[in-house]
Amino acid sequence: MRGLKSAITDNSLFRRVIWHARLMLFLILVYPISLYAAADIRIEAASIQYVGGEFRVDIMIEGVSDLYGMAFDLVYDPTSLEVMDAEPTKDGIQPKVTEGTLLNSNGTDTTLLKASLEDNLPGNLVIGLTRSGDVSGVASPAETVFLSVYFRPKKIGTDQLALRNTGVIGAQNQDILVSSWGVLDVTIQDQNWIGDVNHTFSIDLADVILVLKALSQNTDAPVYRDADVNKDGKIGLEEAANALQHPSE
Ligand SMILES: [Ca+2]
Ligand SMILES: [Ca+2]
Secondary structure, three states: OHHHHHHHHHHHHHHHHHHHHHHHHHHHHHHHHHHHHEEEEEEEOOOEEEOOOOEEEEEEEEOEEEEEEEEEEEEOOOOOEEEOEOOOOOOOOOEOEEEOOOOOOOOOOOEEEEEEEHHHOOOEEEEEEEEOOOOOOEEEOOOEEEEEEEEEEOOOEEEEEEEEEEEEEEOOOOEOEEEEEOOEEEEEEOOOOOOOOOOOOOOOHHHHHHHHHHHOOOOOOOOOHHHOOOOOOOOOHHHHHHHHHOOOO
């Protein structure tokens, strides 16, 4: 009897050990995956911006593994913001979007980036960025810049940027869960741009060079008319001379 009882006890102990071993294996296998399975995506920029001052909006991603690509609409109020045009001399708007170093593995891998205004109308910027070909995904356990978009405020007030029609996929075309899609609230204030021909928030040699290049029609860079120092409605040698005299900051 004693032998049988101890055999039963040993058997249940054995089962318990097995159960614990399975649990540990389960936790080891599943926990790191679940740790990265739900990514956080945020929209980041300084919360105060200035009318006429270009600024960068970063789409940040954190806690993702096997990431192959992401697509979304970046939605904004077109009466208060405009997306910067990367190629002002071309017809339409080529949204100024730059990719981070995550999907291209610090510039070593090929990626595909598409960005356009939906129906060529401002307010809904459709963006997709993926890796290219039969390659594995990338991981970003820490917060990383996925891509950046450049805007310019048009009037004082507030605006909220948000992400819509979102999709995140892994290398096996599987959906990657996202636990939160952030929004960005910006307050837009007025700014005195007199003398600052290129809207860089400083008046310096770069303004002189831009005026001289513009006068010789040697640049596509924007020359801002609200920098007019002598109120003649033009940007010219007066603005260049003013910038030359300006103490460097
Ligand atoms: Ca400047
Ligand atoms: Ca002038």
